Amino acid sequence: MRSHLGDRILKVDHAGEHGAVNIYRAQILVARWTAPKLVPLLRHFLAHELGHRALFHDRLKARGIRRCHSYALCGVGGWTLGLLTGLLGPSAIAATTYAVESVVLQHLIEQRRQLEITDPDAFDAVSRIVEEEQEHHDHGRDAMEAGAFWPPVLTPVVRASTEAVIWLGMRL
Template sequence: MLKVDHAGEHGAVNIYRAQILVAHWTAPHMTPVLRYFLEHELGHRALFWGQLQARGVRRCHSYVLCGVGGWTLGLVTGLLGASAIAATTYAVESVVLQHLLEQRRQLETADPDAFDTVSRIIAEEQEHHDHGRDAMQAGAFWPPILTPVVRASTEAVIWLGMRL
């Protein structure tokens, strides 16, 4: 579980890095919040890496897939502009929050250290989710298209990571 979380955070880091790269041209007003979210994701990735190191566990086989997929998703949605960036954040975080909340429930009695790590991250992921939801423009073209596709893709990556 923690290996997949670590890989997922790597994907999130790359989504934000790629979005920041192109948002300078397509949505410059969003770059400060994207940088703020990137700092959160870097911290989350480091927390999960610390949990893996403490257990003597290697990173997930899906780590590279998450990185490349995150970069690609961030680049494409960054090029599409503000509504696509917001829709992507909202969609990814919708899935991630469900995943983390379920993990926290499972870890509460089984692994207090992992429970604490997951609990520390949830509030920031909720902040990202809420900001993405609120930043989506009503009637914009991209959110109704991207949201289900990004959700399904995120769920597929988590599913695959749990099986590698």
């Protein structure tokens, strides 16, 4: 069984994973100078995101569906966000990871609820990434330093931006 909603969710999640790949790539690029101790962890998270993007790509290909129109927007937006927050250092990197993943996890939970009966294949794809996204979220949350400047500034902006990109992707 397959649903139109499942197709749309897979497309948007694929674009979102592309954005996440670019966030981590850009953060790694500049964190070598601003947060060198974080680079191994960022590479670990990047490996997860590359796997997630490949998973969704494979599901789209099997269904004969083109990628989302927001794919390029997610890539450029992710790169820009990663570059800026990477330049701002460890606190900004942690806040960004936490903010993005908190929105992503909410959406994944809702997507699983919507897909469980209507599209088992899409449900399976979404379910496969939850544990690693939770790991990213928890690390970002735990790495934010109490009293640091960037978390209260970046978290609401990044959350709202992530929500907006998902909203737009579901409608393109």
